[in-house]
Amino acid sequence: MSITDYHFTSRWRVEGTCEEVAEILADAEGLARWWPSVYLKVETLEPGGEHGVGHRVRAHTKGWLPYTLRWEFRTVASNYPHGSTVEAVGDLEGRGVWAFEQDGAFVQMDYDWRVRGRKPLIRALSFLFKPIFAANHRWAMRRGEESLKLELLRRRARTDEERARVPAPPQPTFTRRAAK
Numbered sequence: 001m002s003i004t005d006y007h008f009t010s011r012w013r014v015e016g017t018c019e020e021v022a023e024i025l026a027d028a029e030g031l032a033r034w035w036p037s038v039y040l041k042v043e044t045l046e047p048g049g050e051h052g053v054g055h056r057v058r059a060h061t062k063g064w065l066p067y068t069l070r071w072e073f074r075t076v077a078s079n080y081p082h083g084s085t086v087e088a089v090g091d092l093e094g095r096g097v098w099a100f101e102q103d104g105a106f107v108q109m110d111y112d113w114r115v116r117g118r119k120p121l122i123r124a125l126s127f128l129f130k131p132i133f134a135a136n137h138r139w140a141m142r143r144g145e146e147s148l149k150l151e152l153l154r155r156r157a158r159t160d161e162e163r164a165r166v167p168a169p170p171q172p173t174f175t176r177r178a179a180k
Contacts, residue, residue: 003130006134006137007114008111010111011108011111012109012144013108015152016106017102028055035144035147038061039060040172045072048075051078056074064136071089082100083100085097091118096112096113096114099112
C-alpha cells in the first residue's frame with residue numbers, strides 16, 4: 001500500500017427512502033447545488049444508461065483545507081435503489097461503493113472509498129499530512145450527510161413557504177481560489 005492510498009468508510013443515516021436517496025445521488029450535477037461545501041462544479045461528460053451505469057462526470061471539489069481537487073468519476077455498477085459503484089480518475093484515483101438499506105423511516109447509507117491521491121500536493125505531503133488529509137475527507141462527508149438531510153426536507157416541502165424555511169446547505173470554507 002502506497003503512502004498516498006486512502007481507505008475511508010462513511011456511514012450516514014437519513015430520514016427517507018432508498019429511492020429518494022438514489023435519485024438525489026444519481027443527479028450528479030445537482031451535487032453542486034445541495035452539497036456546495038464540497039462540490040464546487042460538476043459537469044456531465046456522458047449521460048450513461050439505465051440507473052446511471054456509464055454516467056461520466058467531471059468534478060471540482062474541496063474540503064476545509066485550502067486546496068481543490070479536479071477529478072472524474074464514472075458509474076460502473078448499479079444496484080438501484082440500494083447503491084452504486086463509481087471509479088475515479090484525476091487528482092483522486094480509485095473506487096467508491098455506496099450501499100443503501102431501508103430501516104423503517106430511515107436509510108442507512110454506507111460508503112466505502114478506496115482512493116489514491118494523485119494531486120502533486122497530496123503525493124508530496126501524504127507522508128507527513130496523511131492524518132490531516134483523512135480529517136479533511138471526514139469533514140467533507142459530515143457536510144454531505146448534513147446537506148443531504150436538508151435536501152430531503154426541501155424536496156418534501158409541500159409549499160414554497162415551507163421550502164423557504166429549510167436552511168441553506170453549508171457553504172465552502174473558501175471560494176476565491178476555488179472559483180478558477
